[in-house]
Amino acid sequence: MCSGMSMLSVAKEYRFTTTAMNPWNGVEGIFLTIKRFFNLGEAASIGVTVGLLLLLWWRIYALLKRTFYH
Numbered sequence: 001m002c003s004g005m006s007m008l009s010v011a012k013e014y015r016f017t018t019t020a021m022n023p024w025n026g027v028e029g030i031f032l033t034i035k036r037f038f039n040l041g042e043a044a045s046i047g048v049t050v051g052l053l054l055l056l057w058w059r060i061y062a063l064l065k066r067t068f069y070h
Contacts, residue, residue, distance in 0.1 A: 027053065 014020050030052065035045040 031049045
């Protein structure tokens, strides 16, 4: 998901390069969005970002487990 976000945020010519597919760019985008729009400090923004990523991972894991191991 973070790679997809990163790929959508760059110009069309660079979408399928290794730089655009880097998932850390998407994570950084989530962090910067939270920091800017919610006016939180650095530590609070990191905490919210990590919490959102863990929540996302947990729901994707549950979906895959239900789909393939049911």
